[in-house]
Amino acid sequence: MAIDVDIIQDVETFLKNLNGYELLSYAICNEECGAETYEWLADHVEGALAAEFMTLARERRKHAEQIRGLFKDLYPGMEPLKFNAPPLDTLPVCREMLKVGSVEEAIGMALLSEMIGRDVYRKLKRLTGEEKVAELFGKLAEIKEDAYERLLTLYNAAVEAGAARQV
Template identity: 70%
Template sequence: MATIDVDIIQDVEVLLRNLNGYELLSYAICNEECGAESYEWLSGRVEGILVDEFKHLAKEKRKQAAQIRELFKRLYPNMDPLKFNAPPLDTLPVCGEMMGVEDVEKALAIALLSEAIGKDVYRKLQRMTGDEETAELFGRLAEIKEEAYKRLLEFYETMIER
């Protein structure tokens, strides 16, 4: 199974605590767009049924980014989201391992860890925001991460049983 760089997670938590709503939504947009790119990249590194699953997850992340962008436009109609040049929150702690992934089992393990971290991050964002609509969106995103985790876990368990 993949390992987590705990120092990076703590750094992310400090960063999140210091962001206002405008910045949190901007970062969340970048997070989902970068996450989609990560899954698209992973889909090119594996074979078989996981290719379709990673492509599906990339598509879902793009839909999530669009939802966040829509909320952003309603809350900040005359502003553009900030551009963050950072890896997605949910893959940040496992980026090093992701770049070296060579087999399906390891790719799945990293994706599982990424989705679990993503769920926790969105729960934190949900608690941190002062806006009810934004909190609701972050809660829905956490639930989507949980569903993705469960789907990937089924793939992983099936693979381990073989």
């Protein structure tokens, strides 16, 4: 699995130049794209893993709504920007996700995505100057950590069971 570090650095540089309005807009797009990725993965696996991917997709949609709610509180009458920038947590793994051949690989990609997502929200928390926005990004980072731990449990169970099933 090859992750393009230059892309991550480019997006991080891009994020550093955003204000609170733009950061929240980006975070909404990030969560919505993540939900779509997990829905796609859920359609390509079975059982507990499919259920976990659907749970993660629902959580991502919920996060997008939470961010949208904060956005409306902070910027009444305004609409979030539609970003053409890729989501930092799924961008480096998107191409790899489309090529996964086993359950372990699918979970591995999801683990990486959640770990990057956690780090992105920690970084966004530091970048924003608005307390409410920073608080929300901190909570989202904690949620990403929890999702990572749940996926790690599934990954370990799959490895122990020798479940190199094809996706």
